[in-house]
Amino acid sequence: MTTSEPTPRSLALYETILKLKDIDECCRFFEDLCTPVELRAMELRFNVAVYLQQGLVYLDILDKTGASSATISRVRHSMLDHGAGGVMREIILREELNQSSPKEREGD
Numbered sequence: 001m002t003t004s005e006p007t008p009r010s011l012a013l014y015e016t017i018l019k020l021k022d023i024d025e026c027c028r029f030f031e032d033l034c035t036p037v038e039l040r041a042m043e044l045r046f047n048v049a050v051y052l053q054q055g056l057v058y059l060d061i062l063d064k065t066g067a068s069s070a071t072i073s074r075v076r077h078s079m080l081d082h083g084a085g086g087v088m089r090e091i092i093l094r095e096e097l098n099q100s101s102p103k104e105r106e107g108d
Helices: 008-018 023-033 036-053 058-065 069-082 087-099 102-106
Strands: none
Touching: 008 023, 023 036, 036 058, 036 069, 036 087, 058 069
8 A cells, every 4th residue: 555645636647647548658648757767767667576576586687677786675675565555566467478378378
């Protein structure tokens, strides 16, 4: 759970994100909203989250992403202790299942 209730304004942001029609519009929206540094930071944190979900250790994640050990630790801490009930993990797992071949899914 989040530490505070979302405000009507922050809910409007999330509702707007849900209304984006495709990847191009999503990219343009975030380019309008965020600085390039903020976007790269979110992308880095997402990549770290994917590697953590896959069970990679800190040194391997650092090698693959260039993220600092502090960033890796913060992402792990957020995902496990302070995240929104594992939503990030669920989305990553769902995406991994969608990308696996039908033959790989048959083995599940």
